[in-house]
Amino acid sequence: MNGNRGLLIGRMQPVHKGHISVILDTLKEVDELIIGIGSAEKSHTNSNPFTGGERILMLTKALREYNIDTSRYYIIPLEDIACNSLWVGHVKMLTPPFSKVYSGNSLVQQLFEEVNIPVTQPVLFNRTEYSGTEVRKRILNNENWKDLVPQSVVKVIKDIKGVERIQKLNKKEISELV
Ligand code: ATP
Ligand code: MG
Numbered sequence: 596m597n598g599n600r601g602l603l604i605g606r607m608q609p610v611h612k613g614h615i616s617v618i619l620d621t622l623k624e625v626d627e628l629i630i631g632i633g634s635a636e637k638s639h640t641n642s643n644p645f646t647g648g649e650r651i652l653m654l655t656k657a658l659r660e661y662n663i664d665t666s667r668y669y670i671i672p673l674e675d676i677a678c679n680s681l682w683v684g685h686v687k688m689l690t691p692p693f694s695k696v697y698s699g700n701s702l703v704q705q706l707f708e709e710v711n712i713p714v715t716q717p718v719l720f721n722r723t724e725y726s727g728t729e730v731r732k733r734i735l736n737n738e739n740w741k742d743l744v745p746q747s748v749v750k751v752i753k754d755i756k757g758v759e760r761i762q763k764l765n766k767k768e769i770s771e772l773v
Contacts, residue, residue: 600627600628600629600694603631610748612720612721614657615661616720616725617697618630619661621697631671631689633673634675636674639764645757647674649757656751671689679702682706695713696714698714704716730743730744
């Protein structure tokens, strides 16, 4: 019995207020929510600066900040695999049983629908600002990014020296500059 348990997947590089909004909204529809941290093995690149573990920390602290009942969610790191045709089985191996998926990603929608797991496309909140790409761009350019993420995520990024990491990752080697 898969119960009224849903799955939501995001890379969360980093966790931002759009993720929190969609989690709060989805929790109105399901008894329990599995939050999958996508591309969990990736880190230290421009588009994936934070490790899976750092993103678990951000999400755990943010959900606590928003007083979300800890008995209502599971945070599961999901590493990528090379074969899309095997990916649903890979996800099911790592997660508690679920009966529906929440995702705006068309490949994710296609793969779950092929095995008859219904997928809902969540509504996007303030997408021009609440986007991982936008947060990373602002961190890189020393623009105002702190309002786009929960306070607790600002603290985690500070503790792990995340701003310095993103800025360093974007620097070219001196040899490339001449
Ligand atoms: P990136 O720009 O790095 O791709 P992202 O903001 O798209 O980051 P992801 O980590 O890719 O965030 O997570 C994707 C999922 O998070 C989406 O499928 C969607 O369900 C949810 N999501 C992301 N941004 C928002 C938002 N502003 N409002 C609601 N849901 C969002
Ligand atoms: Mg995205």
